[in-house]
Amino acid sequence: MxxxxxxxxxxxxxxxxxxxxxxxxxxxxxxxxxxxxxxxxxxxxxxxxxxxxxxxxxxxxxxxxxxxxxxxxxxxxxxxxxxxxxSSSRQGFLTAAEIDTALAEGSALRVGELRGAVHWHTRASDGAGTLDAMARACLRRGASWAVVADHSRGLGCVNGLDDEGLRLQRAAVDAWNHRHGDELRLLQGLEVEVLEDGSLDLPRSRRQGLILVAAVHTGLADRRDQTGRLLRALDEPGVCALAHPRCRLFARRSGLRVNWELIFRHAAETGVALEINGFPRRQDLDAGLAAMAAQAGCCFVLASDAHHPRHLEFDRNATALALRAGLRRPSILNFNLLDGLRSWLDERGLVAALGG
Ligand SMILES: [Zn+2]
Ligand SMILES: [Zn+2]
Missing domain, CATH: 1.10.150 (DNA polymerase; domain 1)
Structure with missing residues (x-):
């Protein structure tokens, strides 16, 4: 067949x-x-x-x-x-049918047991839904906590959040938590840009109270080795996770050239979580690299990278990749209740990221 x-x-x-x-x-x-x-x-x-x-x-x-x-x-x-x-840019992706099979056969990780809906966008940057619409959709999917992660303003290609935008969003997050925080606790994150030298586009003084998800979106055509860039990003104070680490896109590009062994070892040392991004054309990390990262002792976060309420279900794809990689449930942050996330952040001195 x-x-x-x-x-x-x-x-x-x-x-x-x-x-x-x-x-x-x-x-x-x-x-x-x-x-x-x-x-x-x-x-x-x-x-x-x-x-x-x-x-x-x-x-x-x-x-x-x-x-x-x-x-x-x-x-x-x-x-x-x-x-x-x-083409190498098409290798290591799961088809929709393979994702369904992986989820049906894998009992170790169940989508219905995910408690954290992590890394999604709103109209404040390049998403299609309001914060409330996205939060309600997270709630319907069974989340008890969720991390909005719009883009920072430094990223040239989209309409990111500046200081004022961040303040307004903080107020909206607080308002949601005031009304619905018992059902779904919203946390304010930010998808910050990893610059060419590995530093972030957000000054240290403004990182307090934010779950920082660091991501590369520039210099992707550069075929030079970018290990140093990612290693330095992992050392940046306040970074909780490295988003779509490889930066590949289906049939378009196969992603960054880096020494993954060094990256994963350093991620394990610094405790920065590696994202498994379930956006269908990203699937990043793929199952092979995620398995290698698990060997190195890394922890993971499963992300939908939703730009629309409907996209929140892309965490299914991330779960399927995690199953294929043989990841164990304790190494994945989203299966924790909020208390579990709090202790993880606390251990890493980042509990202030939970905000007000
Ligand atoms: Zn991104
Ligand atoms: Zn994103």
């Missing part, structure tokens, strides 16, 4: 074998439709409606292949003028 992962990869390769332009689109769309389909299609199941008509004959032919060799041969036979080949 051809898996969705293999079928989607075959379609992406065929798309890329076509000259750039319109000719690629139906195959690309078909690839994504298969990649995002929640059930394995196998040989028999009805094809997803999102597959464009023009691509149907190719999809039907490919899914009848028996085994990877036959599929590979079919791809070479159907390829256009450019070479059909694997």
């Amino acid at each position: 051809v898996t969705n992962a293999a079928l989607a990869e075959a379609l992406f390769q065929l798309a890329e074998s076509q000259p750039p332009g319109e000719g690629r689109l139906p195959l690309l769309r078909a690839g994504y439709a298969v990649f995002d389909h929640p059930r394995e299609l196998g040989g028999g199941r009805r094809l997803p409606e999102a597959i464009p008509l023009e691509a149907l004959p190719t999809v039907s032919m490919l899914r009848q292949c028996h085994g990877p060799d036959a599929l590979g041969a079919a791809v070479q036979r159907l390829a256009g003028p450019h070479r059909a080949r694997q």
